[in-house]
Structures are given as structure tokens and as C-alpha cells.
Amino acid sequence: MNFLHQAISQAFDTIFNVQIPENQVNLEQTKKEFDGHVTFVVFPFIRHTKKSPEETANILGQYLKENCTQVADFNVIKGFLNIVLNDEYWLNTFEQQILKEDFGFLKPNGEKVMVEYSSPNTNKPLHLGHVRNNLLGYAVAEILKAAGYEVIKANLVNDRGIHICKSMLAWQKFGNGEKPETAHLKGDHLVGKYYVIFDQEYKKEIEALKADGKTEDEAKKQAPLILEAQEMLQKWEAGDDEVKTLWKTMNSWVYAGFDETYKKLGVNFDKFYYESNTYLLGKDIVEEGLAKGVFFKKVDDSVWIDLTADGLDEKLVRRADGTSVYITQDLGTAQLKYDDFKMQQSIYVVGNEQDYHFKVLFLILAKLGKSWAKGLYHLSYGMVDLPSGKMKSREGTVVDADDLIQEMQDTAKEKTEALGKVDHFEDAEKENLYRMIGMGALKYFLLKVEPKKRLLFDPKESIDFQGNTGPFIQYTHARIKSVLTKANYQELKVTYPSHLAETELDLIQILSKYPEVLASAAKEHNPAAIANYTYDLAKSYNKFYQTESILKVEEENIKQFRLQLSCHTAATLNKGMSLLGIEMPERM
Structure with a gap:
């Protein structure tokens, strides 16, 4: 313009x-x-x-x-x-922009960005909260990549600490040598099972101690299981061979389970960081902060930073006994990530319960004079709720990712078969279609809402072939592919009509906006912009399809133009949805 x-x-x-x-x-x-x-x-x-x-x-x-x-x-x-x-302007836009091979991909801008997402604990399976986190992180990374950035997808795995030792100890005491293959469970579910068992047995010990006259607080601290877990953590930190071997074995089970879930979700990573390797980082930064006068010591030798002038509070960065706190580790890990990749932006995809933590982290790094601190960004997102009673988890508290994925595929199968349009499909094609529809519905529903908003997710409502849903957009894509197949379409040089129908003009207009929407989604770290654009494009195509004849129009040049317009609408739908990690069926 x-x-x-x-x-x-x-x-x-x-x-x-x-x-x-x-x-x-x-x-x-x-x-x-x-x-x-x-x-x-x-x-x-x-x-x-x-x-x-x-x-x-x-x-x-x-x-x-x-x-x-x-x-x-x-x-x-x-x-x-x-x-x-005028029509000439829009036809020129179609020919000079939309038909180009690189349409929908912005030129490389020379900037590097890291997107850190997932961040699981190795004591339990991925759950519904992780699903939103992974889908959001992956989509933002793909959008930035299409917008011309060099992108590193990172995953910081919480693989150490007392919670990990709880699973290990419970398996030692109650597992009888059970392994994923003997238990017929994914490794992450098996380890999660023993984390739950630890909690159950720990509560029994607390009740027994309370019955002997201990207070609640005393019972929690003196219960034999928690004392053994603390001892196990100390042994781990001291490098005890037996504890380390068990830790490596059980973590390997969890990683195999995570890999399966990541594959189902369609997400991937370029770089893994492990807290077992990073938890001691940050101690040098504490010394640096003391030397610069950014941090100060209290009489008990603990180290703090005073952020009250910035509207925050005093923050502990090293305990009196010299051990790190969580933010110490994050300071060190932030420095490590920058040293590894020298990126201009570093995006942390973490739930909004950590908003304050990241304000403090970024502010401390800025006060330490880290030039790269200005490129740090917390992509904060809201919780995902399910209607009560819709799904139950194995433990009855948190819906795990594998159960949700299976529920989506089962619902997709039920709704698709009810329409009776896949009876002639081969069994393998049916199953793949149910997977694409189920995962498309899940991803689209979670991504069409702006990240900061809390959302209510109903699996059954998300799988609807009408309205603002993934399956509606997938069905539109399949409809276009069906038209092109019937026409035996091959892209040729087209003689354009002298006049555009209203729906043709509307379709070209919305297609032309894709690069602008992509640039905005990248700048705002907002996959919802792409999701809602693809919905508007699908709606516009369906109006065109219902209004204008394509295959039966008499004028050959108009027929070929409409086929070409259909082809590039499908391609743009596919580009947009692929940024959200959503596959598009060729037929439905």
C-alpha cells in the first residue's frame, strides 16, 4: 500500500x-x-x-x-x-505477491532468538498445563522462524531435587524391581506412580506421629520417609554411586516416556538444559554482584538484593550457609544460555504464577549490567481448566497429557464416524485422520485464545466441523483439495478475468494480509493472531465456494483462475496451521 x-x-x-x-x-x-x-x-x-x-x-x-x-x-x-x-490492483497483488513461492515467509532479519518451553519435572508425566506450554512454545518458535528469525528451541529439564528423590525412594521401598516393560506402563507414568505412592505413605507416617502426640509440623519434619528422602538428596549431591545410578536409570525411563508424548504433540527441541548440570551455576554471579555493590550481605552472611525502590522487595540470592536458591540458578542458567548462543532475544514460556519471579530475575540481570538482559521476555500464559467430570486423571487430580491426547482421538473418531463420510477409507487412513482431527482440535482450541487468558477447554466442543475450530479449517482445506482433484488441476499461466466477483475480491484481500498477520504475531508472540486469521480465511473461502461456480463455470479462463485461487488458499491455510503444529488432511 x-x-x-x-x-x-x-x-x-x-x-x-x-x-x-x-x-x-x-x-x-x-x-x-x-x-x-x-x-x-x-x-x-x-x-x-x-x-x-x-x-x-x-x-x-x-x-x-x-x-x-x-x-x-x-x-x-x-x-x-x-x-x-480496483480489480486490477487486486489481481496484480494476487500475481505479484500471493503466487510467489516465498509468500508467507519473511526475509531473514539476522536476529537470533531462543524459545524455552516445556520445562518438565522428571518425577511425573506431562499434564494439561504442560500441553498448553508445549503447544504455545512450539507455535511461537515456528512463527518467529517464518518471520525471519534464527530460532533455538530449548527445554530446561528439572531433573534433580527432593521431589525426584521421593519417586526414587518409593520405588526402592515398594517397587519390587518393577520396570516400564514389566509394568506395561510408559516410563514417566511408572515413575509418577511411585511419586504418588511416596505421598500416600508419607501421609500415613504423619498421621501415626500425630497419634503419638506430635504436632502437624513436627510430624511432617520427623516422618521417616521424608528424612530418608533428604538423606538420599544429600547422597546425590555428594555423588554417591548407588544413588546416582538409580537416578540415571529412573530418569531414562521418564525421558523415553516424555519423547513419546512430545512426538504425539508434534513438538521438538534443539537444545536441552538439565538442572542437575545448572543448579550450581550462579554462584559466580553472586560474587560479581557483591563486587559491583548490586548485592549486599546481612549479618548472618546471607546475600540479598534490595529492589524496594523498584516497587518489589528484598530478594535472597544466597543462603547464609552458602547454598544457592532457585533464582541463583536461574541467573547462572541465563548467563549460560547467552554464552552458548549469543541471541538477541530469550523467551521464557512459563505460566503466570511465575510473573513476579521473572520480573525479579530480569531486573537483577539488568542491574548487573548484562547488556543482553533487555532481550529477555516472559511469555506468561493462563491456566487451562476442564469442565468438571469431563475427564479423570490416573491420580484423580491432574489430567495428564497422554490421557488427553487419547480422549481427543477417541472423540474425533466418534464424531467423524457419525457423519458417515469415511466409510470408504482404509483403516490406516482412518486412524491417521482421527489423530489429525483430534490433535488439530486440541491445538487450535488452546492456541486461538491469547496466551495471557485463562481458558476453559471442553474436548467434545473443540471437535466441531462448524465454527471457529481446528476441524472446520481442516475440512475447508480438504474441500479445496477435493475440488482440485476433481478438476485434475495443474498450475498454469492464467488469463485473468476482467471483473472480480465480490467473494473473489474478498478472498484475495484476506490472502494478501497473511505476511502482515505473520509479522504481527511474531512481534507480539501471539499464535492466536495466526489461528484466527486461518479461520477468517476458511470462512471467506467457504462463502466463495457457496457463491461462485468453480468446476461448472463455462469460461475456461474464469475456471482456471478460480482453481488457482483455491489452490493458493489451501496453501496459505496449510502454512498458517503448520505454524501452530496442525496437520491438514488431504481428504475428510
Whole structure:
């Protein structure tokens, strides 16, 4: 639209003898209830024209119509100049932009960004919260990649600590040598089972101690199981061979289980960091902060930073006994990540319960003079709730990812078979289709909502072939593929029609906006922008499909143009949905 910025700037100069820089000419998409494609708001400029908003807009509109070949007409609503662009402009846009092979991919910008997501604990399976985290992190990474960034997908695994020792100890005491293959359980579920057993047995010991006259607090601290778990952690930190061997074995079970779940979710990683390797990091940064006067010591030798002037509080960064706290480790890991990759941006995909933690972390790094701290960003997201009673987890508290994935595929199968449209499919193709529909519904539903918002997810409602859902967009893609197959379509040089139907023009207009939407989604770290764009595009195509004949139109050039328009709509739907990790069926 640079030509319009230039033409409007020239109009001000020619008519009103006023120099308005092109970058101050802001254009908006015309609202659907008005006629036009682009709107220029004249209110900010009437002080230069010395005329009413309506008169200013009419004068500018007439100038554009007479002097700008792409402008077909205009109308004025108060101070809003709605500009109608001609068919030639839109057909040129289609040919020069949408048909290009690199359409929908922005040029490399030379910037490197790390997106850290997933961050599981190795004492239990991935759950519903992890699902949103993984899908959000993966989508943001893919969007940034398409927007021209070099992207590193990172996963910081919490593989050490007292919670890990609880699973290990319970397996030692109650496992009888059980392994994933003998238990017929995924490794992460087996280890999670013993974490639950530890909690159950620990509670029994607490009740027994309370019955002997101990207080709740005393019982929790003196229960034999927790004392043994603490001893096991000390042995782990001291490098005890037996404990380390058990830790490696049980973690290997968990990692194998995680890998299966990641594969089902369709997410991947370029770099893994492990807290067992990073938990001692940060101690040098504490010394650096003390030397710079950023940190201070209290009388008990503990080290703190005072952030009260920044509206926060005092924050402990090293205990009196010299041991690290969680933020110490995060300071060290942030430095390690930067040293490894020298990225301009580092995005942490973490739930909103950690908002305060990241404010403190980023502020400390800035105060330490880390030049790269300005590129740190917390992509905060809300909780996911399920309607009560819709699904039950193995432990009855948290819905784990594998159960949710299976539920989605089962629901997809049930709803698809009820429509009776896949009876002629081979069994393998059916199962693959149910997987694509189920996962498409899950991913789309979780990603179409802006990350910061808490959302209520109903698996059955998400699998609907009408409305703002993944399956609706998948079905639109399959519909287009069916049309192209029936036409035996091959892309050829097309002679364009002299006039565009309204639905054709609408479709080209929305297709042309894809690069702009992609750039905005990357800048805002917001996959919802891509999700809702693909829905609007699918709606626009379906209106075109219902209104215009494609295969039966008599004029061959119109038929070929509509097939070409259909083909590139499918390609753009596929590009957008693939950024969300959603596969598009060829037929449904």
C-alpha cells in the first residue's frame, strides 16, 4: 500500500500546501459494514486543511480517484475516507505477491532468538498445563522462524531435587524391581506412580506421629520417609554411586516416556538444559554482584538484593550457609544460555504464577549490567481448566497429557464416524485422520485464545466441523483439495478475468494480509493472531465456494483462475496451521 501513502502525502502538498510525511499517513482496513478496502482517518489533519473532516475527506478522495490509477472510488463517513481499490490492483497483488513461492515467509532479519518451553519435572508425566506450554512454545518458535528469525528451541529439564528423590525412594521401598516393560506402563507414568505412592505413605507416617502426640509440623519434619528422602538428596549431591545410578536409570525411563508424548504433540527441541548440570551455576554471579555493590550481605552472611525502590522487595540470592536458591540458578542458567548462543532475544514460556519471579530475575540481570538482559521476555500464559467430570486423571487430580491426547482421538473418531463420510477409507487412513482431527482440535482450541487468558477447554466442543475450530479449517482445506482433484488441476499461466466477483475480491484481500498477520504475531508472540486469521480465511473461502461456480463455470479462463485461487488458499491455510503444529488432511 506504499502507493497510497505516497499519493495521500502528495494530495496534502498539492491541495493544501502542507507537507505530511508518508510515515504519518496511517491506513486501516475498512470496517465490514462500510464499502471500501482501506480507510484513512482525516481527523488528525484538519488543523492543516482548515476545513471540516467531511470536506477534507471528500477533497482527498476526489484527488485520489483522479490521480491514482488503483483507486476506483471512495466514500466518506464523517471523517473517515473509505477507499475502494480496483480489480486490477487486486489481481496484480494476487500475481505479484500471493503466487510467489516465498509468500508467507519473511526475509531473514539476522536476529537470533531462543524459545524455552516445556520445562518438565522428571518425577511425573506431562499434564494439561504442560500441553498448553508445549503447544504455545512450539507455535511461537515456528512463527518467529517464518518471520525471519534464527530460532533455538530449548527445554530446561528439572531433573534433580527432593521431589525426584521421593519417586526414587518409593520405588526402592515398594517397587519390587518393577520396570516400564514389566509394568506395561510408559516410563514417566511408572515413575509418577511411585511419586504418588511416596505421598500416600508419607501421609500415613504423619498421621501415626500425630497419634503419638506430635504436632502437624513436627510430624511432617520427623516422618521417616521424608528424612530418608533428604538423606538420599544429600547422597546425590555428594555423588554417591548407588544413588546416582538409580537416578540415571529412573530418569531414562521418564525421558523415553516424555519423547513419546512430545512426538504425539508434534513438538521438538534443539537444545536441552538439565538442572542437575545448572543448579550450581550462579554462584559466580553472586560474587560479581557483591563486587559491583548490586548485592549486599546481612549479618548472618546471607546475600540479598534490595529492589524496594523498584516497587518489589528484598530478594535472597544466597543462603547464609552458602547454598544457592532457585533464582541463583536461574541467573547462572541465563548467563549460560547467552554464552552458548549469543541471541538477541530469550523467551521464557512459563505460566503466570511465575510473573513476579521473572520480573525479579530480569531486573537483577539488568542491574548487573548484562547488556543482553533487555532481550529477555516472559511469555506468561493462563491456566487451562476442564469442565468438571469431563475427564479423570490416573491420580484423580491432574489430567495428564497422554490421557488427553487419547480422549481427543477417541472423540474425533466418534464424531467423524457419525457423519458417515469415511466409510470408504482404509483403516490406516482412518486412524491417521482421527489423530489429525483430534490433535488439530486440541491445538487450535488452546492456541486461538491469547496466551495471557485463562481458558476453559471442553474436548467434545473443540471437535466441531462448524465454527471457529481446528476441524472446520481442516475440512475447508480438504474441500479445496477435493475440488482440485476433481478438476485434475495443474498450475498454469492464467488469463485473468476482467471483473472480480465480490467473494473473489474478498478472498484475495484476506490472502494478501497473511505476511502482515505473520509479522504481527511474531512481534507480539501471539499464535492466536495466526489461528484466527486461518479461520477468517476458511470462512471467506467457504462463502466463495457457496457463491461462485468453480468446476461448472463455462469460461475456461474464469475456471482456471478460480482453481488457482483455491489452490493458493489451501496453501496459505496449510502454512498458517503448520505454524501452530496442525496437520491438514488431504481428504475428510
